[in-house]
Amino acid sequence: MTIQALTAPEATPDATKPLRKNRDFTLLWSGQTVSQLGTSVSVLAFPLLVLSLNGSAVQAGALGTLQAVIRVAFQLPAGALADRWNRKRVMQVCDAGRAVLFAGLATAILLGRAPLAVIFAVAGAAAVLDVLFGAAETSIVSQLVPRSQLPEAFAKNEARAYGASLAGPPLGGFLYALGRSVPFLFDALSYLLSLLAVSFIRRPAHPTEEETGKTSLRHDMLEGLRHVVASPFLRAVILMAAPVNFALTGAQFSAVLILTDAGHSPRALGIAQGCIAVGGLLGALFAARVQRLLPFHRLLVVALAVLPALLTASTVLNGSLAMVAPLATGLFLAPAVNSILFGRIAATTPARLQGRVISVVALSATAAASLAPIVVGTVVEHNGGTAAMTTVLAAACLSLVAALLNRRTLRDNQDVR
Structure with a gap:
């Protein structure tokens, strides 16, 4: 076609x-x-x-x-x-x-x-x-x-x-x-x-600098990858996005396994999962207000610094339904950060490269999140729930380190606000 x-x-x-x-x-x-x-x-x-x-x-x-x-x-x-x-x-x-x-x-x-x-x-x-x-x-x-x-x-x-x-x-x-x-x-x-x-x-649905299919699909994909690699901001985003998405997905999956092993009913598990989702929904609804409180680079560092503390609290509450409360709180800040990140990418990426650049960033996050269930599932089976939560905590810390090492780049790339 x-x-x-x-x-x-x-x-x-x-x-x-x-x-x-x-x-x-x-x-x-x-x-x-x-x-x-x-x-x-x-x-x-x-x-x-x-x-x-x-x-x-x-x-x-x-x-x-x-x-x-x-x-x-x-x-x-x-x-x-x-x-x-x-x-x-x-x-x-x-x-x-x-x-x-x-x-x-x-x-x-x-x-x-x-x-x-x-x-x-x-x-x-x-x-x-x-x-x-x-x-x-x-x-x-x-x-x-x-x-x-x-x-x-x-x-x-x-x-x-x-x-x-x-x-x-x-x-x-x-x-x-x-x-x-x-x-x-x-x-x-x-x-x-x-x-x-x-x-x-x-509104016209294609950039004015349009691709006409004169180059191969492989060439187009490589062009998108080169653009991402050449951008300090996009490199920083990927270094942060991959581990934090692994941590968030892994923590939610770990909670299900841990609560199941603790003998909680399927109904209780459903309520727990719903509470986590409510945290993200409320965060999305209040994202604009949260964004006005802090400059983007500070908001990002604060969110990534708070997450390890929340995961630690969830680990301490291991086996109790209360362990989902810190996870829901962690998801509250995620929409504010994500919306500014994608807003910045969309605002600064050339129109003809939008799909490729966003796909590269999404791939880094999706691939990491896809690996989380099998990794934490294996850890839970062989080493227990505390070890699994410690694994996702380590991933969250890696994301925070990436943000701190790239804070100047993030500070210089926040004008989308």
């Missing part, structure tokens, strides 16, 4: 209007709110579906691993393709493709023709489209939103993600109880609504 790039000149977003009156961003954000809710519903429904078809827990886990591997492996190519093609068209194609995939899966379930091979194929194809859509969507934000409002825009995206992760699993369980096909029909509908919202975006 060939996706043609737009050649119309790109208008500058109006910085005098508040973000809530930005029509194009509101359309994008609203469509993705529904879409991410649908995705969160499917995250729960997929393993339940595998288990209901006499699949084993290993097969259910393999499905999640397949999706994670695809998301990591396709991250860089997706960024290059998002820079090469019309980003609005990319999002439309991805939404349409995912709607067809999940509607087809729901139909197959209703007809009793959904073997494991079909489920794995749908999950894998959807993961590819998820990554490609994400690269295009993140890249297009800087074309829809004025530079001064980018941190606020990314904070709203953080709130959207945390809200979906909080509401999705309970809704998924309710819909699955109505019928095995219902969650996937809901997800298909969510993609259709997202497609409708994206289609009404008016």
